[in-house]
Amino acid sequence: MKWAQIRPEHGTTTAVCLLDERVFAFNRTLDDMVAEGELNVIHSLGDVENAGGKELHADWNELPFTRLLTRPGKILCVGLNFTDHAEEVGAPLPEYPTIFTKYSNALIGPGEDIQLPAESNKIDWEVELCAVIGASTRRVSPEDARASILGYTILNDISVRDWQGRTSEWFQGKNWDRSTPFGPAIVTADSLDPAEGLSMQCSVDGVLRQNGTTANMIFSAEEVISYISTFMTLEPGDLVALGTPAGVGLSLRPRQWLSDGQTVTCTIEGIGTLANTCRAES
Incomplete structure (x- = not known):
């Protein structure tokens, strides 16, 4: 559904x-x-x-789709959660999930413009599978975490790379206003299984940049949710973005960045397509 x-x-x-x-x-x-x-x-x-x-x-x-959830209580993201992405950036495979946060100021819906900040020209794309929490969850095993997942959607973790790299904390590169598209739909967990290897693509103006599969996730959705629930309670409507496959602009040679007027299209098998156009901040 x-x-x-x-x-x-x-x-x-x-x-x-x-x-x-x-x-x-x-x-x-x-x-x-x-x-x-x-x-x-x-x-x-x-x-x-x-x-x-x-x-x-x-x-x-x-249908005239709009933002799925207007103000989710928590937006949690996993960095370096795909083997091919960790390899392309030269990072060792993590022992534990690398968690960072976003806030709702960053979110936009399907068809809305991605706001490119005036302070940077190193802005990158990242197609991600995103779990939507459906029940209050604390200290659950990975097996029990499955029941906490309402479903899955798409999130484009637009990253402002120069700001992200200013310090060891990624927060400031991930939370720019109106920078993170998500949607267009939630597919319920009973009709979608990332363990089967869902294909994931991201293209920029029709040029394919990322072409991966959820089979390359290091930590499954259930493992990530179990890990997070050890130290905090997850509530209905919380979002957990599960990382991106290889093909980000940071790793291309020469490096590629988003610019005004370009359209970023993210597709995940079984969910649909999320398309947004970049607009320079005025």
């Missing part, structure tokens, strides 16, 4: 789902439904109807 959020031009923001090629809309936002745990118990047509879903006779791919 797929879930998303739409905002018609003259309407209100509304949760929608795709079930058996049929589109249903709800009279609530996806934020509210995730926070209240409603998505955890909607699996069938009967569940959709009991939750108030009304069928929209529309093409899912033509």
